Amino acid sequence: MSNKFEVGIVFKWKEYPYSHNKNVIKDRWFVYLGETSPYNGNIEIISYIATTTTKLEKYNKGGERENHKFVKFEKAKYPIFDKDCILDLDMREPCLIKKELEECNKIEIIGKIDNQTMKIIYKKICESKKFTKKEKMDIYNSYKRYGITEINKPK
Numbered sequence: 001m002s003n004k005f006e007v008g009i010v011f012k013w014k015e016y017p018y019s020h021n022k023n024v025i026k027d028r029w030f031v032y033l034g035e036t037s038p039y040n041g042n043i044e045i046i047s048y049i050a051t052t053t054t055k056l057e058k059y060n061k062g063g064e065r066e067n068h069k070f071v072k073f074e075k076a077k078y079p080i081f082d083k084d085c086i087l088d089l090d091m092r093e094p095c096l097i098k099k100e101l102e103e104c105n106k107i108e109i110i111g112k113i114d115n116q117t118m119k120i121i122y123k124k125i126c127e128s129k130k131f132t133k134k135e136k137m138d139i140y141n142s143y144k145r146y147g148i149t150e151i152n153k154p155k
Contacts, residue, residue, distance in 0.1 A: 003102045005032045005047065007146040008113040010080050014106040016051075018094050028052075031087055031113060033125065034142025035098055045098040048139055052085040059086055069124040071117070080111040087121065090130045115148045126154045 003011070009032040016028040033048040052073070058065040059072070068090040073081050101107060113121075125131055125139055136154035143151055 003104070003107050003109055005035075005098060005101055006112075007032060007034055007142050007148060008115070008118045010110045010113060012108045012110055013104070014108070029081065029085065029110070030093070031121070033121070034139035036138050037141055046095045047098045047101055048095060048135060048142075049093050049101075050087050050089055051091065051093055052081070052087050053091075054083050054085050056084060056086060059088075065090075069128040069130075071121050071124060078113070078117075080113065089121070089124045089128050092130050118143070118148055119151055122148075122151050126152075 005011075010029065011032065012027055012029050014027050015025050017025065019025060019028070029052045030049045031052070033050055035048065036046045056072070057063055059068065059070055060066060065088065068088050070086045070088045070090070072084070072086050074084050075081055122139065122143060126136055131139070133154065140151065140153055143149075
């Protein structure tokens with residue numbers, strides 16, 4: 001059985017192998033942000049994903065990540081998540097081949113974030129210096145392809 005990914009999908013990856021801390025392999029939660037265009041002659045579609053963290057204190061005033069571009073999800077408002085967490089858009093994950101994500105048996109699709117919240121995430125992506133102009137355009141085009149409209153092209 002394969003996973004189906006589109007903008008806004010929340011998924012859990014058991015024993016995520018690409019951790020920033022190479023000594024720690026653990027389950028991670030992600031949001032699917034978009035992909036390269038399948039219409040530009042790309043042999044393989046590359047996916048853009050972002051992970052969540054429950055280390056909320058790092059994003060408070062005076063915290064080491066207070067200036068990062070992020071979106072906070074409170075479990076009470078976003079029951080798709082099992083804990084309060086932060087989607088840090090400045091902590092980049094590797095870009096992965098979409099087909100490999102779809103076929104990975106360690107990935108569980110949890111649900112989907114609503115379009116209005118995805119627009120907030122898009123705004124933070126556009127503000128982030130961690131995404132290239134091309135990546136921002138790929139994500140913009142992905143949002144459009146998956147029906148999230150009324151967003152501005154990245155500058």
